[in-house]
Amino acid sequence: MSTPTAPGLPPLSEPTAWHTISLTVNGEPVTAQVESRLLLSDFLRTRLGLTGTHTGCEHGVCGACTVLLDDAPVRTCLTLAVQAAGAELRTVEGLTQDGRPLTPVQRAFHEQHGMQCGFCTPGYVMTCTALTERACRPDDDTVADELSGHLCRCTGYQNIRAAVRQALDERYGQQEETS
Amino acid sequence: MKPGPFDYAVPDTLHEALQLLSGTERDTKVLAGGQSLIPMLNMRLARPELLVDITRIPELGRLAVGDDGALRIGASVRQTAVADDPVVREGWPLLTTAITQIGHPQIRNRGTVCGSLVHHDPAAELPAAALALDARFTVAGPGGTRTVEAADFFLSTFATDVEPDEIVTEVVVPPQPAGTGWAFQELIHRRGDFAGVGVAVLLRRTGERVGAARIVFFGVGSTPVRVPAAEQALIGSGFDAEATVAATRAALDPQGDVHAGAEWRREGAEVLLRRALAEAWERTA
Numbered sequence: 156m157s158t159p160t161a162p163g164l165p166p167l168s169e170p171t172a173w174h175t176i177s178l179t180v181n182g183e184p185v186t187a188q189v190e191s192r193l194l195l196s197d198f199l200r201t202r203l204g205l206t207g208t209h210t211g212c213e214h215g216v217c218g219a220c221t222v223l224l225d226d227a228p229v230r231t232c233l234t235l236a237v238q239a240a241g242a243e244l245r246t247v248e249g250l251t252q253d254g255r256p257l258t259p260v261q262r263a264f265h266e267q268h269g270m271q272c273g274f275c276t277p278g279y280v281m282t283c284t285a286l287t288e289r290a291c292r293p294d295d296d297t298v299a300d301e302l303s304g305h306l307c308r309c310t311g312y313q314n315i316r317a318a319v320r321q322a323l324d325e326r327y328g329q330q331e332e333t334s
Numbered sequence: 335m336k337p338g339p340f341d342y343a344v345p346d347t348l349h350e351a352l353q354l355l356s357g358t359e360r361d362t363k364v365l366a367g368g369q370s371l372i373p374m375l376n377m378r379l380a381r382p383e384l385l386v387d388i389t390r391i392p393e394l395g396r397l398a399v400g401d402d403g404a405l406r407i408g409a410s411v412r413q414t415a416v417a418d419d420p421v422v423r424e425g426w427p428l429l430t431t432a433i434t435q436i437g438h439p440q441i442r443n444r445g446t447v448c449g450s451l452v453h454h455d456p457a458a459e460l461p462a463a464a465l466a467l468d469a470r471f472t473v474a475g476p477g478g479t480r481t482v483e484a485a486d487f488f489l490s491t492f493a494t495d496v497e498p499d500e501i502v503t504e505v506v507v508p509p510q511p512a513g514t515g516w517a518f519q520e521l522i523h524r525r526g527d528f529a530g531v532g533v534a535v536l537l538r539r540t541g542e543r544v545g546a547a548r549i550v551f552f553g554v555g556s557t558p559v560r561v562p563a564a565e566q567a568l569i570g571s572g573f574d575a576e577a578t579v580a581a582t583r584a585a586l587d588p589q590g591d592v593h594a595g596a597e598w599r600r601e602g603a604e605v606l607l608r609r610a611l612a613e614a615w616e617r618t619a
Contacts, residue, residue, distance in 0.1 A: 170343035170354060170384050191342035191385070194376070213335035214373040218440060227414070227443040232335075233372045234444065237342050238365075238387065282440065303525040304438030 167240060176240040180205070181249025189236045196220040198236035199246060207247040207277050211306075218305035221278035222246045228282045228304075247277035250284065260284050260322045269318030271309035279305050283319050292327035337375035344387040348394070348474060348503065354386045356476045356499040364388055364501055366410055369437070369445035370453040394503055399425070403509035409502055413442035413450070426507055428516040428534060432463035435518070438526045448502050451487075454494045454557075457528040457593070461488050462552035463518065465560060466534035469507045475500035488557040514538055515618030517610035520553070521602040523593075529553045530594035531602040535610040539618040543572040551603055554588040561585045568611070575611050579604050 167174055177186045180203060187202060196213070199205040199222070211217035213232045220231040223245040250258045257265060260283045270276040282301050286293055293301070298319060307315060324330060342365075345351045355362055363382040365371060366389055374380040388394055394409040397416060405426055407416060416422055417433040436442055436450065436459050450460045451471070463469075464484040471482045473496055482495050489495060496502055510516075520532030529552060536548040547565040552558045567574065567581040588599035 167342075167344045168346060168350065170341040170386075172339055172341050174342065190339070192337040192339050192375075194336065194372075197336070214376050215369065215437075215441060218438070221440055224443075228440045229444050230369075230440055232376065233369055233441070235337075235342070235368065235372065237344070238368065238389075240344075300434070300525070301439050304440040 167237065174237050174240075176237055178239050178241060179243045181245060187236075191235065191237055193236045194232055195222075195234040195236045195239050196231035198239075199231060199244075202236075205246050205248050209274055209277055211274065216306070217275070218278045218282070219275050221281050221305070223281055223285055226285065226288065228285045228301075245281070245284075247280055250280070258284070259325045260287060260318075263318040263321040263325070264315075267314050267318035267321055269311070269315040271307070271311045275305055275307045275309075279307075279315055279319075283322055286319065287322055287326040292323060292330065298323070335376045337372070338378055338381050340375075340382050341384045342387065343384070344390050346390060348388075348391050348501070351386050351388055351391060351501060352474060352476060352499070354384070355501065358384075360384050362386060362498065364452075366449040367412060367445040368449075369441050370449065370455070388501060396504075397422075400506075405429075405507040405509075407447045407505050407507070409448040409504060410446055411448070413445045413447055414439065416447055417442065426467065426510060428467065428518050428536065429463055429507065431516075431518040432459040432534070435459050435520055435529075435532075441526075448505055451505060452494050452496055452502050454488055454492055455528060456488075456491050456556050456558065457530075457532075457553040459518075459520070459529065459532065459552070462532060462534050462550045462558035464505065464507075465558045466536055466548050466550040467507050467510070469505050471495075471502050472504045472506065473500050474503045479503075485560075491556045510536070511538060513619040515614040515616065517613040517617070519606045519610050519613070521606060528593065531588065531599045531606065533603065533606045533610050535607075535614040537568075537611075537614045537618050539615075544568050544615075549578070549582070549607070551582075551586065553594075554586050554599055554603060559586065564607075573611075573615065575608055578611065579607055582607055 175188050196210045199208045209219040211219035215230050215233045221228050360383040362384040365385040365387045389410040396408040397411045413433050423430045469484045473480050487495050515537040517535045520529035531553040534550045538546040547568045549564045550560045564578045564581040568578040571577045588596050590596040
């Protein structure tokens with residue numbers, strides 16, 4: 156992969172405090188000048204106004220800031236904006252638009268009340284969205300492992316699990332109750 | 335919880351990366367997945383002046399088995415890519431299991447195998463796995479490339495045998511003899527945390543006796559700790575788990591910290607060892 160550059164600006168291979176990055180966010184091309192130290196979470200929230208991505212702990216523990224980077228859930232507080240050059244990002248805002256139907260994952264969280272205060276919800280929804288995009292249904296251990304990367308301070312875990320189960324059932328077909 | 339200012343560069347070749355690291359008085363850090371470094375930047379426990387991102391150097395992105403049967407994991411290969419690889423799972427199941435116990439999937443999707451090894455948190459999984467598997471490191475620097483065995487690589491907490499102007503380009507894991515039994519277990523308060531204590535065990539069978547053994551603990555010192563006395567006790571006795579536990583008790587001197595007390599670690603090491611020996615023995619052929 157070659158280093159992405161914008162015309163007329165120094166390439167990312169130059170060691171500088173500011174860089175121009177180009178990436179795709181929710182299907183839209185974005186080019187921006189960013190400071191090297193800017194976290195991807197802050198880039199999304201303060202530069203692009205995508206405040207659906209929440210920042211909780213800012214050191215990788217809580218999972219609230221999780222988005223999909225090239226289809227994989229990652230912590231945006233543990234990723235620099237410059238590291239996302241050339242990447243394809245999806246945030247909670249990109250799942251659907253006002254007036255359009257919710258995605259099956261969003262609907263499952265709504266119907267199962269898989270949220271209380273809602274602060275952790277965007278992170279869960281993005282991880283769960285990735286779980287519904289696999290070739291085949293992830294097993295219960297995998298689901299538990301993926302969900303372990305998120306904290307819900309309201310401790311609403313049972314409803315979150317029910318929501319994830321509904322979304323997976325809808326995507327991959329019903330599964331026998333195992334727990 | 336925001337990093338201090340620094341310069342950042344993402345070179346396209348290893349040569350450029352090494353040039354950025356050499357001949358400078360600046361505090362420079364290599365960045366790969368960033369899952370250890372960026373938390374330290376956020377908390378300003380690290381304040382480097384320049385980060386050199388090595389993830390766009392094509393040759394460092396390779397994951398392959400060489401002609402000698404050894405697994406070669408390039409410096410920018412993500413943990414998830416290794417854990418999901420069926421060839422790795424078949425040939426190095428201990429490594430697969432160790433990786434799946436690191437942090438959370440969202441961390442492993444970014445974090446690299448080599449990055450975790452070079453960072454060397456002594457409570458982390460991969461240094462112990464590397465020591466148990468006799469891995470070796472390819473280290474590139476201004477004067478050329480050298481190879482460091484895992485037994486010499488881990489110096490102390492957060493310290494490895496890598497100079498500031500060097501880059502670990504790959505970790506090489508030798509093939510495991512057929513029939514090797516293995517176990518990798520850790521005790522942990524919450525899923526995804528660093529281990530309070532953990533153990534990696536590799537066993538080979540000679541008839542009904544243990545022919546060869548490797549026992550490595552982590553979370554019990556400033557590096558992963560191999561316990562040759564316990565290995566010898568196991569081999570010499572055929573398979574006497576209690577003699578092996580006793581030899582371990584005499585060899586280990588875990589310290590207490592905010593994560594776990596010394597006694598908890600000591601007892602945990604013994605409990606894990608009994609379980610791991612049984613599991614590894616079961617898997618021998």
